[in-house]
Amino acid sequence: MSNQVIIGVPSETPAAAVTPVEAGAFGSFASGVALTIVTRLLMLLGTVGGSVIVARWLGPEGLGALAVLNTTIVLALTIGTLGLTSANTYFIARDRTTLAPVWANAIVFALLGGTLVAGTVIALTKFVPTLFGGVSSDLVLIAALSIPFQFLLSLGLNVLLGMDRIRRLNFLDAMAPVLALFNAIFVLLVLRSTLKVLVSFNSAATVVLSGFMIWSIARVVSRQQERRCFQPNGRLFKEALGYGLKFCIPLIAAILIFRVDLLIVNHFRGAAEAGVYAVASQVANLLTMLPAVVGTLLFPRVASYQDPRGEFAIRVTRHVSFVMLVMCAAAAAGSFLLPLIYGPRFSDATIQLLILLPGICLIGIESVLVQHFTGTGLPRAIPIFWLITLVVNLALNLAFVPVFGARGAASVSTLSYALIFVLVTIYFWMKTGRRAAETFFLRRGELRDLFTASYRVFSR
Numbered sequence: 001m002s003n004q005v006i007i008g009v010p011s012e013t014p015a016a017a018v019t020p021v022e023a024g025a026f027g028s029f030a031s032g033v034a035l036t037i038v039t040r041l042l043m044l045l046g047t048v049g050g051s052v053i054v055a056r057w058l059g060p061e062g063l064g065a066l067a068v069l070n071t072t073i074v075l076a077l078t079i080g081t082l083g084l085t086s087a088n089t090y091f092i093a094r095d096r097t098t099l100a101p102v103w104a105n106a107i108v109f110a111l112l113g114g115t116l117v118a119g120t121v122i123a124l125t126k127f128v129p130t131l132f133g134g135v136s137s138d139l140v141l142i143a144a145l146s147i148p149f150q151f152l153l154s155l156g157l158n159v160l161l162g163m164d165r166i167r168r169l170n171f172l173d174a175m176a177p178v179l180a181l182f183n184a185i186f187v188l189l190v191l192r193s194t195l196k197v198l199v200s201f202n203s204a205a206t207v208v209l210s211g212f213m214i215w216s217i218a219r220v221v222s223r224q225q226e227r228r229c230f231q232p233n234g235r236l237f238k239e240a241l242g243y244g245l246k247f248c249i250p251l252i253a254a255i256l257i258f259r260v261d262l263l264i265v266n267h268f269r270g271a272a273e274a275g276v277y278a279v280a281s282q283v284a285n286l287l288t289m290l291p292a293v294v295g296t297l298l299f300p301r302v303a304s305y306q307d308p309r310g311e312f313a314i315r316v317t318r319h320v321s322f323v324m325l326v327m328c329a330a331a332a333a334g335s336f337l338l339p340l341i342y343g344p345r346f347s348d349a350t351i352q353l354l355i356l357l358p359g360i361c362l363i364g365i366e367s368v369l370v371q372h373f374t375g376t377g378l379p380r381a382i383p384i385f386w387l388i389t390l391v392v393n394l395a396l397n398l399a400f401v402p403v404f405g406a407r408g409a410a411s412v413s414t415l416s417y418a419l420i421f422v423l424v425t426i427y428f429w430m431k432t433g434r435r436a437a438e439t440f441f442l443r444r445g446e447l448r449d450l451f452t453a454s455y456r457v458f459s460r
Helices: 029-080 084-094 096-127 137-144 147-162 166-190 195-222 234-269 271-287 289-304 311-342 349-369 381-432 436-440 446-458
Strands: none
Touching (some): 029 147, 029 166, 029 195, 029 234, 029 311, 084 096, 084 234, 096 195, 166 195, 234 271, 234 381, 271 289, 271 349, 289 311, 289 349, 311 436, 381 436
16 A cells, blocks of 8 residues: 655546446445435434433433443443454455455454453443442443443444445444334333433343344355355454554544543533533534445445545545535534423533534544545554544643533534644645645536435435
């Protein structure tokens, strides 16, 4: 993979230069995005529906405690998988015959590594209980038991992504929020039970889903005409781990920047304020759904067909930039509905969301543009950029949150998102010789094509 600087490349690239990305080994990029977006919208209903039920039934304190547990699991998952999620996608996309040994390695790693990470989380509840604020150790213990199975799910989804099994990936990905909504309805509204029972049901659902993931990928492996033996492969694991560790730094930094502020708010300001901030953060993060989907599907295509000019990535970035502006403007108008949906105790979520929106728009665009680098070897500069942003984020959060609370956390997030956007964008321009106008602004005819494509998708 080349990290050379490409200066003065032409702004126009023949269509044939990007056609192999959309054809051949992969299905239609646009169709994959459309299908995944529809699935994410269904997931959105499950996620928001579940949080509304928890907020209405258990109040900001209960929602805050559940948000802390979920954030803990996400952090443990991101740190503990050591970047193997992205590495597995990368290696399978480049050589699909590696599916069986890569998945065998993933299962062993998930069970052993996931158990080790779960034990670490449980130990932290014993020796550093203040880390989780007012959340009881029993709740953390129940949630931690699901970590090895969360590992299996996460690694499995990325294996399906590398194989371009988009429908199966979307189905399994959507089941988690659907089951979470079902659990919230059954436990809180039907049984009229407690948060502890809800967390237990959610952990049990994760175990069931991980079993279904193993069965699902086993079917994909059995149908491969050309494949290697289904057994752990030390050489492949070493290569994947070495590659994954390069991804590990930006992945961990990104998830800390996105998630750790809620833990800091919970620590300094309590579960109630953390619960309100969880609502604003959830809505903000949902706005990154589209660029996340686009970036996810763009990554294996760039990895499979090396595109040093970045033409495919830049073309997609232009469309995402326009859509993010529209979505964030709509979210700003809709932010005033949050107290009506969640209750009057969540009124400050509106202000917090409005503070977050500029940064969300920028980080959404960056998450697509950066796929040019993740798919072509990930130069060292990208992890360094994320480390710089993480240090700034943590320092500002620790300085502002004790004084300004959740609004301070929202302001720090927007500043952090803007910083990583500026760093990645400037680096992209340096490496490709591109300009701002061709990177972010739709060309003549692209806006019309975008509306036409959207109409076709939603009129089916």
